[in-house]
Amino acid sequence: MCALRRYWHGRSIWAIFVSGLLNVLALGFTVVFSAFLLLFVNWSALHSECIVNNSCDISTAVVFSQPFKNRSWIAAMAIIFYLLIFGLYWIWTLVHFAFDMREMHEVRIRAVCVPVLLSHRFP
Numbered sequence: 001m002c003a004l005r006r007y008w009h010g011r012s013i014w015a016i017f018v019s020g021l022l023n024v025l026a027l028g029f030t031v032v033f034s035a036f037l038l039l040f041v042n043w044s045a046l047h048s049e050c051i052v053n054n055s056c057d058i059s060t061a062v063v064f065s066q067p068f069k070n071r072s073w074i075a076a077m078a079i080i081f082y083l084l085i086f087g088l089y090w091i092w093t094l095v096h097f098a099f100d101m102r103e104m105h106e107v108r109i110r111a112v113c114v115p116v117l118l119s120h121r122f123p
Contacts, residue, residue, distance in 0.1 A: 016104050020097045027093055031086050038079045039067035 045062045068076050 017101060020100060024090075024094050024097050027090050031083070031090050034086070035083050038082065040064050042070075 040063050042062050042064055064070070071079075
């Protein structure tokens, strides 16, 4: 009954699909973008002389080519733990979305076919 209520509250399967897909994409973007910011941006280099004077390329001065080379092991483990937790959450959300879509499709079939079958009069 809970799935039928969610289907009714979502108004249609397409609205539920778009909402879930946008949720998964927004979460994925957040995980990937935060991974880039945590792994590849040298935050201490943002205040260097060449960037302040606008005399160097910011992409070569601020972006790490080897993300774990200049970090302590505690910072590296914290970043790995953060990415692991939120990466697993992203995967769980994606799997949950796939199962929800399958369930909503089944509810849609029941919601469309059952009233049609009940409306026919059998001899």
